[in-house]
Amino acid sequence: MPHARLIAGDCTTTFDGDRSYEKRGRVACLRKPDDTVLVHDADGYQPVAWLTRPDAAMVAGDPPTVEARDGDDRLRVLFHETSVDARIPVSAAGVPVGPCPDGPGALVRRSGALACTDCDRRHGLPAGATVLDSTCECGLPKVAVTRGDRFEVCADRSCEPLDAAVRERFDRAFDCPDCGRDLRVVRAGGLLLGCDGYPDCDVSVSLPDAEHDGHCDCGFPTFGGRCPAPTCSSP
Ligand SMILES: [Zn+2]
Ligand SMILES: [Zn+2]
Numbered sequence: 565m566p567h568a569r570l571i572a573g574d575c576t577t578t579f580d581g582d583r584s585y586e587k588r589g590r591v592a593c594l595r596k597p598d599d600t601v602l603v604h605d606a607d608g609y610q611p612v613a614w615l616t617r618p619d620a621a622m623v624a625g626d627p628p629t630v631e632a633r634d635g636d637d638r639l640r641v642l643f644h645e646t647s648v649d650a651r652i653p654v655s656a657a658g659v660p661v662g663p664c665p666d667g668p669g670a671l672v673r674r675s676g677a678l679a680c681t682d683c684d685r686r687h688g689l690p691a692g693a694t695v696l697d698s699t700c701e702c703g704l705p706k707v708a709v710t711r712g713d714r715f716e717v718c719a720d721r722s723c724e725p726l727d728a729a730v731r732e733r734f735d736r737a738f739d740c741p742d743c744g745r746d747l748r749v750v751r752a753g754g755l756l757l758g759c760d761g762y763p764d765c766d767v768s769v770s771l772p773d774a775e776h777d778g779h780c781d782c783g784f785p786t787f788g789g790r791c792p793a794p795t796c797s798s799p
């Protein structure tokens with residue numbers, strides 16, 4: 565579990581960079597696991613000083629000084645005296661989607677991933693995935709993903725790989741419009757339909773987030789009523 569450092573007390577905050585200033589006050593300073601530094605005083609929701617995901621941040625000394633650098637920006641929080649100095653466990657916070665199979669934590673969805681509030685479990689989700697109420701045998705929720713068809717797979721790609729399900733459905737299901745060989749399901753960043761004749765034939769299209777529903781005049785399968793070929797001029 566990642567930790568944040570929370571230091572509270574009387575300090576002088578200096579910022580050198582595009583907006584230089586010095587501020588003195590009794591504040592709470594938070595250094596997040598991604599090195600983001602926030603300084604909060606008594607008022608409002610906005611920090612009085614901050615540096616988001618800087619190149620580097622460090623805490624040293626007693627009483628401590630927090631220093632963060634990002635390019636030419638430099639934030640320095642020099643404590644004269646502290647009332648709190650603690651390492652606190654923190655997790656991603658997001659929409660709760662169910663219990664963690666491994667322990668007391670909750671699985672939450674945040675930034676295209678499922679993460680546990682209590683352990684290191686984290687699963688990146690395919691783009692456009694919907695988390696379902698149904699549960700895989702492994703205890704994780706299932707997700708629905710559309711790639712030419714609607715697939716329901718485990719949120720853990722290693723448990724039930726999306727690629728294998730898509731391959732089973734669409735590998736060699738269509739002919740290449742240029743040379744007639746099979747279109748294969750390949751992963752290159754995203755999932756593609758690529759000609760089996762590669763490199764002699766380099767026809768390939770990305771497999772859209774829509775369902776297969778017919779054929780275009782140019783020979784490609786259509787998805788959601790549209791031809792996936794970027795150069796296709798058919799309506
Ligand atoms: Zn967990
Ligand atoms: Zn599973």
Ligand SMILES: [Zn+2]
Binds near residue numbers: 742761765
């Ligand atoms: Zn081809």
Ligand SMILES: [Zn+2]
Binds near residue numbers: 797798
């Ligand atoms: Zn077309």
